[in-house]
Amino acid sequence: MSVNPEVVREVSEFNNYYNSLAELLNRHLADNNLSLSALRVLIKLREEEEQCTAGKLIANLGIDGGYLSRILKSFESNQLIAKRKSNLDGRTWYLQLTPKGSRLLETLEQGSAEQIGKLLEPVPAEQQQALAGAMKTVRHILSDDAKISPEDITYRRDLQPGDAGFIMHMHGSLYAKEAGYNLEFETHTCKTFYEFLEAYNSSKDQVFLAMHGNQIIGSIAVLGHSRYATQMRWFLVHPDYRGIGIGQRLLTEAINAAKEKLFQKIYLITTSQQVAATSLFKKNGFRKSGEKHMPMWGLQLTEERYEIDLI
Amino acid sequence: MSVNPEVVREVSEFNNYYNSLAELLNRHLADNNLSLSALRVLIKLREEEEQCTAGKLIANLGIDGGYLSRILKSFESNQLIAKRKSNLDGRTWYLQLTPKGSRLLETLEQGSAEQIGKLLEPVPAEQQQALAGAMKTVRHILSDDAKISPEDITYRRDLQPGDAGFIMHMHGSLYAKEAGYNLEFETHTCKTFYEFLEAYNSSKDQVFLAMHGNQIIGSIAVLGHSRYATQMRWFLVHPDYRGIGIGQRLLTEAINAAKEKLFQKIYLITTSQQVAATSLFKKNGFRKSGEKHMPMWGLQLTEERYEIDLI
DNA sequence: GAAATCTGTTTGACAAAAGCAATTAAAAAA
DNA sequence: TTTTTTAATTGCTTTTGTCAAACAGATTTC
Incomplete structure (x- = not known):
C-alpha cells in the first residue's frame, strides 16, 4: 500500500501539535507523583484485569524492564497492586490492581477530565461532537483493536x-x-x-x-x-x-x-x-x-x- | 459552554491511546541525541524565523527557563543556532537556526516521516485520507491558530x-x-x-x-x-x-x-x-x-x- | 540621577525519569 | 545433567526536567 506524502505531513504536524497538547493534558500527573509511564502501567493493569505479568507490560507498553520493575515495586509498597505467584512458572507474578489502586486511577482520571473540561469549555457543543468523532476516527484507523463494535x-x-x-x-x-x-x-x-x-x-x-x-x-x-x-x-x-x-x-x-x-x-x-x-x-x-x-x-x-x- | 461527558471520555481515551503512539513516533529522536523538548524548540525556531527570543520560547512551549537555557547552549555549541544580541534590550538574544540547524531538522523530519510511513503502510489509501482529515479537524477545533486558511x-x-x-x-x-x-x-x-x-x-x-x-x-x-x-x-x-x-x-x-x-x-x-x-x-x-x-x-x-x- | 524594582536569561544543585548491563532464579532444551 | 533461554530484579549511569538563587540590563520611583 502506497503512502501519500500529504498524509504523512499532516500526521507529522499533528504529532508535533499533540506533543504540546499532551504536556498540558498530562500535567495533573505531577500532582500525584506519577510518571506518564506509571500511569500507562496502571491503565494497562486495569485493562488486562487478571493474569497480567511484567513481561506482558514490557511487550505492550514498550517500557524498559528495569524501570518497570521499580515502578511495580513502588506500586506494591503503596498497596496499589497485589502480586500473586504463578503456579505454572515460578519466575512470574500475576499483577492486579487493588481496590486502592483502582480508586487512585479513578481520581487521576477525574483530574484528567477536569483538564479536558477546561480545554473544551470554550468549544461550541457541536464542535465538541466533531472533535470526539475525529478522535475516534483516528484511533479506529490506526489501532487494530479499536475496531468498531456493535455497541458503538x-x-x-x-x-x-x-x-x-x-x-x-x-x-x-x-x-x-x-x-x-x-x-x-x-x-x-x-x-x-x-x-x-x-x-x-x-x-x-x-x-x-x-x-x-x-x-x-x-x-x-x-x-x-x-x-x-x-x-x-x-x-x-x-x-x-x-x-x-x-x-x-x-x-x-x-x-x-x-x-x-x-x-x-x-x-x-x-x-x-x-x-x-x-x-x-x-x-x-x-x-x-x-x-x-x-x-x-x-x-x-x-x-x-x-x-x-x-x- | 457546557461540556459533554461522552466527549470528555473520548478525549481521555484518545489521549491515553496517543501517549502510546507518541512513544513510537518519537523514538527516532533518541538516535540523534535530542529530547522531545529540544525538538520542539528547533521546530519553533524555524516557525518564528527571526526575532525569536528565549522568553518567547518559554511562553510558547511552556518549558522551564533553566532547561531551555541549557538546550540553547548545546545548540549553539553544535552550531545549530546563531545568537544575535538585541540592540533594543541588552539582556535578550535573537535566536535563529543556522543552515546546519535547518538541515538537522530536515533529517529528523525525514526519520519521522519514515516512522509514519511504516505506520501508515498497511492502511488503505482512502482511510489514510480520512485519517489526515480527522487529524486536521482535531487541530482545527482545539487550536486557535490552526485556523483554516484560504490556501487549504x-x-x-x-x-x-x-x-x-x-x-x-x-x-x-x-x-x-x-x-x-x-x-x-x-x-x-x-x-x-x-x-x-x-x-x-x-x-x-x-x-x-x-x-x-x-x-x-x-x-x-x-x-x-x-x-x-x-x-x-x-x-x-x-x-x-x-x-x-x-x-x-x-x-x-x-x-x-x-x-x-x-x-x-x-x-x-x-x-x-x-x-x-x-x-x-x-x-x-x-x-x-x-x-x-x-x-x-x-x-x-x-x-x-x-x-x-x-x- | 541614584536606589529600588522588574524582567530576561543564566547558573548551581538536585530530583525524577529512563536506559543499560550484569545478576538471579526458574524453565526449557540439548 | 548440563546448557541455554527466559522473566524479573538490581546496581549503575545518563538524560531530562525542576527549583531557587544569581546576574545583568531595563524600568520605575522618589
Whole structure:
C-alpha cells in the first residue's frame, strides 16, 4: 500500500501539535507523583484485569524492564497492586490492581477530565461532537483493536433534515467506487428520494438509520406503495462498518416495520452484483421473483427482484 | 459552554491511546541525541524565523527557563543556532537556526516521516485520507491558530457521484439548524437537483465545489434554463469555513462561468433571511428584482429574486 | 540621577525519569 | 545433567526536567 506524502505531513504536524497538547493534558500527573509511564502501567493493569505479568507490560507498553520493575515495586509498597505467584512458572507474578489502586486511577482520571473540561469549555457543543468523532476516527484507523463494535452503533427511525441528502451521497459515491456506476445512478436515487419525500407518510413509510456518533453509516427504508405491498429501498452499510451485523439489524427492523404496518409483502429491486446483500435477503426469507438484463448506470447489469410474504 | 461527558471520555481515551503512539513516533529522536523538548524548540525556531527570543520560547512551549537555557547552549555549541544580541534590550538574544540547524531538522523530519510511513503502510489509501482529515479537524477545533486558511481550500468544477447528495445534505441540515426550515425544504432541494441532474449539460450548466481535503465545504451552480438567462443555485458555505472569502470566490467563479457560456443574465431566488448572502450578491452587482411573502418550509418567509446583467 | 524594582536569561544543585548491563532464579532444551 | 533461554530484579549511569538563587540590563520611583 502506497503512502501519500500529504498524509504523512499532516500526521507529522499533528504529532508535533499533540506533543504540546499532551504536556498540558498530562500535567495533573505531577500532582500525584506519577510518571506518564506509571500511569500507562496502571491503565494497562486495569485493562488486562487478571493474569497480567511484567513481561506482558514490557511487550505492550514498550517500557524498559528495569524501570518497570521499580515502578511495580513502588506500586506494591503503596498497596496499589497485589502480586500473586504463578503456579505454572515460578519466575512470574500475576499483577492486579487493588481496590486502592483502582480508586487512585479513578481520581487521576477525574483530574484528567477536569483538564479536558477546561480545554473544551470554550468549544461550541457541536464542535465538541466533531472533535470526539475525529478522535475516534483516528484511533479506529490506526489501532487494530479499536475496531468498531456493535455497541458503538445507534439506530434512529426518524428522518431529519439532511438525512435524505446524506443517504443519496452514500449511494452515489459508494456505488460509483464499488460497482462503477455513473452519475445516472445518483440521478435515479435522487428521483426516488424526491418521490418518497413528497409522499412521505409515517403510517406507511419508515426509514431506519444506523449511526456512529452523529454520522449516518447505514440505511434502509420501507415504502408503502400500495395497501398490500411495500418496497424496500436504500439498503446500504458503509464499507468501514460492514461485517458486524449492522446490515442484518437494519433488515430485521425493516421487515418488522412492514409487519407492524400490516403489509402482506415486501419487494425490492437490486442487481446481481450485490452478492452480500442478496445472500442476506435470501437468509431472511426473500426469494428471487424476477430478473432482467439491461444497460444501467453505464454498465450492463442484471436487475433482480426479490420478494417476501409476511403472512 | 457546557461540556459533554461522552466527549470528555473520548478525549481521555484518545489521549491515553496517543501517549502510546507518541512513544513510537518519537523514538527516532533518541538516535540523534535530542529530547522531545529540544525538538520542539528547533521546530519553533524555524516557525518564528527571526526575532525569536528565549522568553518567547518559554511562553510558547511552556518549558522551564533553566532547561531551555541549557538546550540553547548545546545548540549553539553544535552550531545549530546563531545568537544575535538585541540592540533594543541588552539582556535578550535573537535566536535563529543556522543552515546546519535547518538541515538537522530536515533529517529528523525525514526519520519521522519514515516512522509514519511504516505506520501508515498497511492502511488503505482512502482511510489514510480520512485519517489526515480527522487529524486536521482535531487541530482545527482545539487550536486557535490552526485556523483554516484560504490556501487549504481547493476548488473543483466537475460533478462526481456523491456530490449532489452531499450538497443536498448540507442544504437540508444547515438550513434546518440555521434557519429552522423543515423537511419540505430538503424535498424541494431534492426536486431541483433531480431536474438539474436529468438535464445536466456541461455546455450550459456548471457546478463549483469548494473542498477541504476530500470534503465538500461549499457549493454553487449556474443552470442554463433558457438561451439568455441562467439561474444561480445551491450557494452555500459550511459555517466552519465562513469569513475567509470562500463565498466570494464561488460567486466570482459562477459569474465568470455564466459569462463564458455567453448568458446575458443571471437570476437567483433566495429569502430575506439570507443577509450575508444577499449583501454579497449586491456587492457583486446583483439587484433585487422582486419579492413576495409566503409560507415556506414551515415558516413565514419573504422570497426575494435577484438579477444581474452580464453584458 | 541614584536606589529600588522588574524582567530576561543564566547558573548551581538536585530530583525524577529512563536506559543499560550484569545478576538471579526458574524453565526449557540439548 | 548440563546448557541455554527466559522473566524479573538490581546496581549503575545518563538524560531530562525542576527549583531557587544569581546576574545583568531595563524600568520605575522618589
